[in-house]
Amino acid sequence: MAASGAAGSTFNSVSGHAVVSGLVMAERIGALTINPQSPRELPIPRQVPLPRGVFVNRVRELAGLRASAGRPAGGRGGSSIVAVTGLSGVGKTELVAQWVHRDLRESYPDGQLYVDLDDFRRDGVVDVTGVLAGFLRALRPDGAPVPDHPAACAAQFRSEAAGRALLVVADNARQAPEVRPLVPPDGLLVVTSRTWLPALRLDGAAQITVDPLDEAAGVALVRNWQVTAAEGTAAELVRLCGGLPFALRAAGEWLAGRPHLGLDAVVRALTAQGQGPGGEIEGVGVVLDAVLAELPEHSRALYRLIGCLPGNTVTVAVAEAAGAPRVDDAFGDLVTAHLAQLTEARSGPRRFRMNDAVRSHARQAAAALPEAGRTAALRRVVDFYVEAVAHADAVVLHTRFRIQPPPSRTMAQLSPSGPLFGDIGEALDWLDAERANVLAVLRAASKQRWYDAVWRLCESLWALYHSRGHYADAVEAHLLGIEAARWEGRGDAEVRMRNQLARMHYELAEYDEARGQLAAASELLPAVRDPRLAGVVRETQGLIALRLGRPREAVGLFREALRANEGDEHGMVVQAYQVGQALVASGDASGALDVLEGAARRAEATGDLAMRPRIGIVTARALDALGRTDEAVATAVTAAERAHALRLTAKLDQALDLLARLAERADEAVLRERAAGKLRELRQVGDGGQTGAPG
Numbered sequence: 140m141a142a143s144g145a146a147g148s149t150f151n152s153v154s155g156h157a158v159v160s161g162l163v164m165a166e167r168i169g170a171l172t173i174n175p176q177s178p179r180e181l182p183i184p185r186q187v188p189l190p191r192g193v194f195v196n197r198v199r200e201l202a203g204l205r206a207s208a209g210r211p212a213g214g215r216g217g218s219s220i221v222a223v224t225g226l227s228g229v230g231k232t233e234l235v236a237q238w239v240h241r242d243l244r245e246s247y248p249d250g251q252l253y254v255d256l257d258d259f260r261r262d263g264v265v266d267v268t269g270v271l272a273g274f275l276r277a278l279r280p281d282g283a284p285v286p287d288h289p290a291a292c293a294a295q296f297r298s299e300a301a302g303r304a305l306l307v308v309a310d311n312a313r314q315a316p317e318v319r320p321l322v323p324p325d326g327l328l329v330v331t332s333r334t335w336l337p338a339l340r341l342d343g344a345a346q347i348t349v350d351p352l353d354e355a356a357g358v359a360l361v362r363n364w365q366v367t368a369a370e371g372t373a374a375e376l377v378r379l380c381g382g383l384p385f386a387l388r389a390a391g392e393w394l395a396g397r398p399h400l401g402l403d404a405v406v407r408a409l410t411a412q413g414q415g416p417g418g419e420i421e422g423v424g425v426v427l428d429a430v431l432a433e434l435p436e437h438s439r440a441l442y443r444l445i446g447c448l449p450g451n452t453v454t455v456a457v458a459e460a461a462g463a464p465r466v467d468d469a470f471g472d473l474v475t476a477h478l479a480q481l482t483e484a485r486s487g488p489r490r491f492r493m494n495d496a497v498r499s500h501a502r503q504a505a506a507a508l509p510e511a512g513r514t515a516a517l518r519r520v521v522d523f524y525v526e527a528v529a530h531a532d533a534v535v536l537h538t539r540f541r542i543q544p545p546p547s548r549t550m551a552q553l554s555p556s557g558p559l560f561g562d563i564g565e566a567l568d569w570l571d572a573e574r575a576n577v578l579a580v581l582r583a584a585s586k587q588r589w590y591d592a593v594w595r596l597c598e599s600l601w602a603l604y605h606s607r608g609h610y611a612d613a614v615e616a617h618l619l620g621i622e623a624a625r626w627e628g629r630g631d632a633e634v635r636m637r638n639q640l641a642r643m644h645y646e647l648a649e650y651d652e653a654r655g656q657l658a659a660a661s662e663l664l665p666a667v668r669d670p671r672l673a674g675v676v677r678e679t680q681g682l683i684a685l686r687l688g689r690p691r692e693a694v695g696l697f698r699e700a701l702r703a704n705e706g707d708e709h710g711m712v713v714q715a716y717q718v719g720q721a722l723v724a725s726g727d728a729s730g731a732l733d734v735l736e737g738a739a740r741r742a743e744a745t746g747d748l749a750m751r752p753r754i755g756i757v758t759a760r761a762l763d764a765l766g767r768t769d770e771a772v773a774t775a776v777t778a779a780e781r782a783h784a785l786r787l788t789a790k791l792d793q794a795l796d797l798l799a800r801l802a803e804r805a806d807e808a809v810l811r812e813r814a815a816g817k818l819r820e821l822r823q824v825g826d827g828g829q830t831g832a833p834g
Contacts (some may be wrong), residue, residue: 168813184277186253187308189234204238207345213217222339224347227495228383231331255310258451258575265317266611271296293320315339353380372403386423389477401753413811429501434472441469445507447513449583450576451488456554460523461516521584525596532599534566538709540671543595544632570603583617593623594632613643630669635658638675672701690724705768708745712738720757730765752782752790772801
């Protein structure tokens with residue numbers, strides 16, 4: 140073994156054969172491209188929805204907004220909060236969009252972030268960590284990792300937003316605590332809500348109320364598309380629509396296609412339709428009924444089907460799965476009639492959503508369908524998600540152990556109109572965009588007692604929940620999965636569900652809860668056939684022991700997991716890696732090397748690329764513990780190169796950090812500076828996404 144010390148010294152590889160100069164290794168590290176665009180170029184998100192055109196008589200509200208957010212040039216100098224409240228459909232989001240477009244673009248040049256909090260609401264509670272994670276992904280260069288833990292995510296958002304003139308718009312807030320973490324340190328938070336949020340006044344928030352359009356404003360809006368409308372007739376239409384802009388626009392779109400009808404005839408027809416038992420006018424529902432009645436049958440069918448479905452958004456693929464005909468044409472009609480909106484998304488399939496009032500009306504329309512038809516449509520959508528999420532899981536986590544069979548349909552069969560996703564990043568983004576829908580589908584399937592679909596969907600969601608850290612969703616989903624597995628009499632599925640739930644608790648440092656789930660899973664193991672299920676339980680128990688400073692106990696548990704995976708090449712590689720890192724932690728670096736070298740050979744032979752840099756990092760630590768610093772350096776360099784090639788950001792970070800410390804002890808100044816410099820670049824901008832493989 141060659142001695143280390145001078146800048147030009149040599150280092151043996153871990154195999155003991157090739158001798159590589161320290162300067163050569165420094166050049167190899169220097170060749171890693173962390174950030175091809177230097178200096179750092181920060182993304183500037185523009186997420187706030189664009190204004191939709193005609194906008195009348197919000198002078199008072201706009202003046203209030205302008206007065207409430209008077210700020211120094213550039214929007215800097217502390218944060219501000221503005222709360223905009225009013226009825227659903229009254230035009231709060233449109234008002235904010237107009238304000239942003241007219242007044243705020245120059246004041247907040249560093250970005251505009253937007254979230255509909257209803258997309259992140261679970262049983263009335265907003266997953267604030269999920270919201271912040273989305274903001275961080277928008278604010279940071281593509282692929283930069285996002286923390287999993289809620290406190291770390293909140294802290295990183297504050298750090299990322301500090302010193303940047305940011306505008307954040309949060310739609311559909313219900314309580315002050317769910318929006319306080321979203322306040323940018325040097326920017327403006329605009330909140331919309333259907334109710335007053337008096338607690339925000341304690342934070343200095345300005346409150347702006349948006350009322351329905353009065354008669355004069357409503358008539359002015361009507362005359363944008365019916366110039367000759369008589370004032371009395373237009374005023375009656377405004378009354379029928381409750382002064383709600385979205386209902387007036389829907390009526391206008393309907394009338395625009397019928398130039399042979401005068402406004403008075405339309406109002407008479409609407410009034411006749413709206414007569415209830417007591418002669419009262421039913422208002423907005425009358426307008427929506429009339430608009431819907433004039434659409435083609437395929438568009439009405441889609442409208443009713445959307446009313447049958449759980450979730451907040453709908454894609455073309457989901458609508459096709461539900462059985463809707465001529466989906467593209469139908470969505471076009473619904474958007475044109477102001478019954479649906481196309482959401483703005485960074486990537487992925489087109490998504491459509493409905494205003495709350497329209498969605499409520501769609502559910503009423505769906506209720507008129509035969510129950511068997513509604514149930515069949517829901518079942519088709521549940522089956523679509525079971526298979527689509529399974530495909531996404533396979534893209535993200537490749538050959539991981541699964542107890543469910545592969546999907547019976549290909550991606551092309553599931554989504555004939557176009558692929559839902561391609562690579563790992565796209566699959567994770569699709570899963571993220573479907574989070575609220577998938578959880579709603581899980582609940583609906585559980586209510587229908589479609590238990591096989593519930594646990595299968597839950598097993599596949601590990602790819603999303605573990606990779607993106609959506610722990611609140613994961614806990615609810617896995618509790619449903621456990622219940623489903625028990626109803627199905629599937630002990631193997633229950634073990635799987637309980638182990639995945641235990642891993643969520645482990646990530647949250649809730650070790651007692653994790654151990655409780657593992658204990659329940661262990662009781663079921665004698666009745667299950669696949670020994671790998673015992674392996675996953677022992678692995679999680681080993682991870683807990685290792686984190687709690689009991690490495691010898693962890694070694695024993697990981698060895699059990701290794702034996703349980705006999706015959707599963709990937710499983711054996713993973714568990715040998717776990718044994719190796721536990722042995723290093725226990726002080727048995729020599730024993731660790733024996734295990735890790737075997738794991739490395741198996742990973743090489745089977746093409747298990749993602750495990751190679753992981754094994755290399757732990758091998759370098761073992762070599763360093765044995766005083767074989769030269770070999771440790773060479774091994775860490777190779778691990779860094781492999782992690783970089785696979786875009787395994789977290790592992791590249793670990794490899795560079797270890798390499799910088801090793802090079803310093805070896806008195807390799809050039810190599811240390813190269814590794815430290817690349818580490819700084821990586822932590823500043825990131826270089827890709829993680830695959831979600833074992834840590």
